Amino acid sequence: MPEDPIAQGGIATLTRRFEDVAEKTDREFGIVKSGLTALRLQVGNLDQKVGNLDTKVSALGEKIDRNQAQIIELLTQLVGRDPNAG
Template identity: 65%
Template sequence: MVLVDPGAERFDLLIQVADLQRHRGKVGFEDPESVRLQTGILDQKTESLDQKIDALDRKIDRNQAQIIELFTQLIGQRPDAG
């Protein structure tokens, strides 16, 4: 079993989201069609990042469940059993 440091991957995704948000603020309004296209592209990228974050959250949940299971096997009882 390999445990991945989810913090580093999540940080990278958050940096990408911040870059997208900064880029949205720099879009010029001279050409409305260009703005629509750029907004559509940025929305797709944001949606892709949201999907990656959701997948990462599921991976974190699985890893935490594995850790609890390993501790349970190690000490012979569930940690929340009191």
């Protein structure tokens, strides 16, 4: 029994549609994957910058502590002195 040409045409149409959708899905997946890779790189960069900022904040805190200690020492030296004395 010969194959039905209408059925074969329908199968061919469905196959093309399936392949088109599969190709589109593959492209979209590639775009999403590329976006995720870029996002990972940005997060890594951001993490590194935050780490550097943490180091700078710690150093600044230490410098503030030293300055406060110097101010206290100077104020302590001034307490009890005659302001009119040279």
